[in-house]
Amino acid sequence: MKVKQFxxxxxxxxxxLAIVGCSSKETSKEETNNEGKTGEKTAEKVELTMYSxxxxxxxxxxxxxxxxxxxxxxxxxxxxxxxSTEYNTILSNALVSGDGPDILQLRPYSGAKTIADSNYLLPxxxxxxxxxxxxxxxxxxxxxxxxxxxxxxxxxSGVIFYNKEIFDKQGIKVPKTWDEFLAVCEKLxxxxxxxxxxxxRAAYLLSMTHAVIGPDAYGHNDFVDKVTSGNTNLKDPxxxxxxxxxxxxxxxxxxxxxxxxxxxxxxxxxTGQAAMYINxxxxxxxxxxxxxxxxxxxxxxxxxxxxxxxVVTTWVDGSYAAAKNTKHPEQAKLFMEFLASKDFGxxxxxxxxxxxxxxxxxxxxxxxxxxxAAAAKNSTPYLMLxxxxxxxxxxxxxxxxxxxxMYLGKLTVDGVVDxxxxxxxxAAKK
Amino acid sequence: xxxxxxVPLAEVSAKPxxxxxxVRKHLAHLFLLPAAILYGTFQLFPLITAVINSFYSxxxxxxxxxxxxxxxxxxxxxxxxxETFVNAFKHNWTFFFVNVCTELVTAYILALIIHSRIRGKExxxxxxxxxxxxxxxxxxxxxxxxxxxxxxxxxxxxxxxxLDFLAQPWLGSTDTALLxxxxxxxxxxxxFSMLIFLASLQSIDKEIFEAAKIDGASNFKIIFTITIPMxxxxxxxxxxxxxIGCFETFELIYAMQxxxxxxxxxxxxxxxxxxxxxxxxxxGGQSIGLGSAIAVVLFLIIALSTAILMIYFKRKDxxx
Numbered sequence: 001m002k003v004k005q006f007x008x009x010x011x012x013x014x015x016x017l018a019i020v021g022c023s024s025k026e027t028s029k030e031e032t033n034n035e036g037k038t039g040e041k042t043a044e045k046v047e048l049t050m051y052s053x054x055x056x057x058x059x060x061x062x063x064x065x066x067x068x069x070x071x072x073x074x075x076x077x078x079x080x081x082x083x084s085t086e087y088n089t090i091l092s093n094a095l096v097s098g099d100g101p102d103i104l105q106l107r108p109y110s111g112a113k114t115i116a117d118s119n120y121l122l123p124x125x126x127x128x129x130x131x132x133x134x135x136x137x138x139x140x141x142x143x144x145x146x147x148x149x150x151x152x153x154x155x156x157s158g159v160i161f162y163n164k165e166i167f168d169k170q171g172i173k174v175p176k177t178w179d180e181f182l183a184v185c186e187k188l189x190x191x192x193x194x195x196x197x198x199x200x201r202a203a204y205l206l207s208m209t210h211a212v213i214g215p216d217a218y219g220h221n222d223f224v225d226k227v228t229s230g231n232t233n234l235k236d237p238x239x240x241x242x243x244x245x246x247x248x249x250x251x252x253x254x255x256x257x258x259x260x261x262x263x264x265x266x267x268x269x270x271t272g273q274a275a276m277y278i279n280x281x282x283x284x285x286x287x288x289x290x291x292x293x294x295x296x297x298x299x300x301x302x303x304x305x306x307x308x309x310x311v312v313t314t315w316v317d318g319s320y321a322a323a324k325n326t327k328h329p330e331q332a333k334l335f336m337e338f339l340a341s342k343d344f345g346x347x348x349x350x351x352x353x354x355x356x357x358x359x360x361x362x363x364x365x366x367x368x369x370x371x372x373a374a375a376a377k378n379s380t381p382y383l384m385l386x387x388x389x390x391x392x393x394x395x396x397x398x399x400x401x402x403x404x405x406m407y408l409g410k411l412t413v414d415g416v417v418d419x420x421x422x423x424x425x426x427a428a429k430k
Numbered sequence: 431x432x433x434x435x436x437v438p439l440a441e442v443s444a445k446p447x448x449x450x451x452x453v454r455k456h457l458a459h460l461f462l463l464p465a466a467i468l469y470g471t472f473q474l475f476p477l478i479t480a481v482i483n484s485f486y487s488x489x490x491x492x493x494x495x496x497x498x499x500x501x502x503x504x505x506x507x508x509x510x511x512x513e514t515f516v517n518a519f520k521h522n523w524t525f526f527f528v529n530v531c532t533e534l535v536t537a538y539i540l541a542l543i544i545h546s547r548i549r550g551k552e553x554x555x556x557x558x559x560x561x562x563x564x565x566x567x568x569x570x571x572x573x574x575x576x577x578x579x580x581x582x583x584x585x586x587x588x589x590x591x592x593l594d595f596l597a598q599p600w601l602g603s604t605d606t607a608l609l610x611x612x613x614x615x616x617x618x619x620x621x622f623s624m625l626i627f628l629a630s631l632q633s634i635d636k637e638i639f640e641a642a643k644i645d646g647a648s649n650f651k652i653i654f655t656i657t658i659p660m661x662x663x664x665x666x667x668x669x670x671x672x673x674i675g676c677f678e679t680f681e682l683i684y685a686m687q688x689x690x691x692x693x694x695x696x697x698x699x700x701x702x703x704x705x706x707x708x709x710x711x712x713x714g715g716q717s718i719g720l721g722s723a724i725a726v727v728l729f730l731i732i733a734l735s736t737a738i739l740m741i742y743f744k745r746k747d748x749x750x
Contacts, residue, residue, distance in 0.1 A: 088716075089709065201602060203692060256579040258693050259602020264580055392707060392717040397690070398510070405694035408604050423510065 046331045049078045049101040051094070053087035053318070060351035067347060068338045075331045077103075095120045095323070102326040103335060106150045106319045108140040110389040115321070116143030116150075122322040122329060123147040129340035136379075137357045139386070140316030150319030151340045152357035154348065156280045157300065157371050158212040158313040158382060161287065164295035166193060166275045176310065178216060178245070178302050185252040188275050195252035197274035199265035200407060203400035206246070209278045210403065211313045211382045213249070214242035216302045220311050220380045228387055234421040243413045246403060258407055270294065281371050282317075285353055298367050300374040312375040315382040316357060388420070391427025398423040477729070483722035493718075501723035511720070517695055518703040525612055525699065526676040533616030534668055537623035542653065544624070545631040555628070559621030566618070570685025573614050577601050601686060604696035611697055615682050619675070623668050630664030631657065666743040670736055677732050680705065700728050 052061070058081060065077045080101065082090050088107070094100035095115070106112040106121075115121060124130060125148050130138070133152055141150030167174065170191060175181040185195035199205055218238040226232045227239075254260060254268055266283075268274040270291040276299075277283075287296060301310040320339050322332040338344055345358030353365045355372050363369045381387065388395035399420040405411040411419070484501050487494045505511050540558060544551050561569065576583045577600040585597040600610045634657070642652050658665070680701030683691065689705045691698025708721025 201692065202688065203690060254580070256599035256602050259577075259579040259599035261574075261578075264578065268580075392710070392715045392720060393510075394711075394715040397711065397715055401690060401692065401694060404692060408694050408696075410604060410694050419510075426509070 045074050045076060046328045047076045047078055048103055048326070048328060048332055048335060049080060050103040050320075050335075051087075051091060051101040052079065052081040052105045053084040054105075055081035055083065057081070057352060060348060063351060064338075064344055064347045067343060068335060071338075072331075072334055075334065077335065091115075098325065100323050100325070102323055102328060102332050104321055104323060105153070106141055106321050108152075108316045108318060109386050110394070112141045112150055112319060112321070113143055116141075116145075116147075120324055121149040122324050122326070122332070123149060124151065124322070124333075124336060127151070127333065127336055127340060129337045132340050132342065132345075132358050132360075134357075134359065136381070137316050141319035141321065150321040151336050152316040152319045153339070154317045154352075155314050155355040155357050155375070156282055156317045156382075157355065157375055157379075158208055158278070159281050159301070159371060160212060160299040161269070161277045161279070161283070162297050162299060163269065163272060163275050164297050166272060167297070170275075174297065174299060176303050177305070177308075178213065181213070181299075181302065182248075185249070189252060193272075194254045194268060194274040195276060196249065197265040197268040197277040198249075198253040198257050199260040199262050200253075200258040200404055201261050203397075203404045205262060205265075205279065206403040206407075207384050207396060207400040208280065209249070210242060210246055210399075211384060212278050212301065213245055214239075215311055215313055215380045215383070216304045217242045217245055218383075220304070220378075224381060224383060224387065227383075234417050234424060240413060240417050243403075243406075243416050247406060247413055250407060258404060266290070281368065282354055284365075284367060296367070298371060300371050301378075301380075309378050310374050311378040311380050312371065313382050314355075314375050314379045315385050319357075388424055388427075391423055391430065393423070395420055395424045395427055480722045480725045480729075483718055484726045486719050488718040488722075497719070501719045502727070505720060505723050505727070514695065514698065514703055515700075515724070518691070518698045518700045521608060521691075521697065521699045522677050522679070524608060525615075525679055526673055528609065528612045529616055529619075529672050529676055530669060532613060533620050534623055534665075534672060536616070537620045537668075538627050538665075540620065540624045541627035541631055542657070544628055555621075555625070558624055561618045562621045564618070566681040567685045569614065569618050570682050574601070574686055577610065602693055604694055607687065607693060608697045611683055611686060614686075615679065618682075623672075626664050626668055627661060630661040634660050662743075662746075666740075670739050670743075673739060674732055674736060677728065677735075700724060700731075704728065 050061075058079065061077075061079045065079065069076065087105075088111075091100070091104060095104075095118075100120070106115060121143075127148075130148060130151065137152045137155065138148050140152050141148055143149050162174070166172075166188075170187060170193075172184050172187060173180075175184045188195040196209075198209060218236070218241065223232070223236070223238060227234070227236070254265070254274065257265070262279075265274070265277065266286070269277040270287075277287075281298070284298075287294070299310070301312045303310050320336065322329065322336055326332050340358065342358055342361055345356035345361035348354070348358075349356040349361050349363045349368070353363065353368050355363065355368065355375065363372050384396040384399055388399065391398075399416070402411055402416040402419040406413065406416050483493065485496055485498060487497050487500070505515060540554075544554055548554075564572075575581075577585075579585060579597075579599040579602060582600075584600070588594065588597045598606050601607050638656060638660075639652060642656055647655070678701060679699055683697050683699060683702055684705065687693075687697050687702075689702050689709075689711070691702040691706075704721050704724040706715070706721075707717050707724060710716030
């Protein structure tokens, strides 16, 4: 009897395995069929799969792909966007399982480095058009070996949006330096307008504000060079000063801003209860979509001295890379070349009203144009994102959570710097 | 019609050991198969992989090297992991104690009231149970709206009745955020606990209460000497379930505060801590190895504590 039971269980187990096995076999059969077909048609037609985390950009990509196909009708691109929040997991699963896309969107800096170092990408140093992109931006898509693995797509800038009507009514001139900015805030507060629609529930918006108001206090790129070469660290008095600035701004933020979501902050800005709103320039589309009648202007950054040029905080938002195990590396590279070309940069910037990473592309939108012009003259990287995005948790995360702690009275200014520096040291050790 | 063969009785009884194969009996096993496969794939398999992953270093793309217990050592000895762990662990305990004191006690009182002869029993039963039908994510979203400091219904209400000083940034203060979430969690779960208690109350023989009343016992005395001891099994079950629920808690906090356990880690529990480490954020910071280590520790905490609680309750049960 026992033998029989054993047999039955055995059969059931095998059956269940067979069911699972069959189903995967079937799919793999289909795949090979498809591959066979495309293989036969190689001379005529190749399809490349392309992953992105921006479903909202579909129209733009369709236009761009059409332009690409005008030159290369034999290559078709299957644009597959996923929700940004799901993207990392989907991508890593696809890469690990080996049936990933041919072209994939890379998170900038440490995100790109992780994938490149895991040997999933084709190096692109010899790509024809790669020279169209500044070295500084290529940093966003490099592996630890120093090779370029991606073509940077867009640049983000941290900016201060302001309500033109409020500024006009109050007779406020657009501030160019930190001191002028503080004076503007004081004036607005006196007149019962919340100066800055800051939200702090999602801590990343705190480090965003820090990235916009901080650089001229720590001395822009000089400090960045020093801190990355190890000649100074976050405990540098100039950096501490930036955190002190964050503390000083507290009285200009809305009441209970740590409990406010970004949406709430935006509402304060749209309804004219707050005069300024700090975020990436990519919020421009959101603002114009939600409050089309609102007249907004942009403060791209602060100048160090009176009369100087503003310095814009910019960073690469994402890059495109070719997967190492793509069946069509030649075609993938052709498409990468297109992505690095002015043609694509122009389509991108015109369709999405964002800054392209490609040199010499001129945006149409006046505000984007203004930011692009300022950034072309003077830019500085988003320090926390670009240089402190490593470690688990990342130093950037630690820093912004610590800022939250500071506003809740749990940490002092030095305490914030301490936590960030400690985490940076730990991350560097690894 | 095929002819029926008659088998002589002697032939059957000659080999009593060789019973005909009972297909019906084993057919039942076949019906268990789908559930077993689902359980295996979605429960057992991930559990085992989590244990295996906790012995490796893993940055999210490739499982690198076998590092033995290093992830656990890191978790308990290195800053900031140990501090974050202790902080989150404490919050899980707070979650449990507050939940028992509020949700379970309220549920029991509600069950007692409904069990007494009040009108509209069914109505109240349904009303109290309704929140359980809502998805946790929906509850999180609704309460985020209600508790919004500028436009939220609660603060507007408090201000309109002149209780301005009570209007708080409920989810934006380290003092109130965790407690607020625990109470919402209790609100959502109170109906379920109430039903379990009610079922247990209804299973007590009514004659016992009548006898006690005839003997002149007060209602108070009846509750403490008859009702509670006789529903001890339900109380025990609910305490254990609450314990498991409170240590596994994640969805509501994630829905309301995100995975950062904000503000400033004040609502961080082991679940959110695990999520942050295992999945990182859009910007990185992922370590599946360390995350899995937390998951394993969490599993051990729940399994061991539940076992201890069960043994404790059982002993108490026998003593009676």
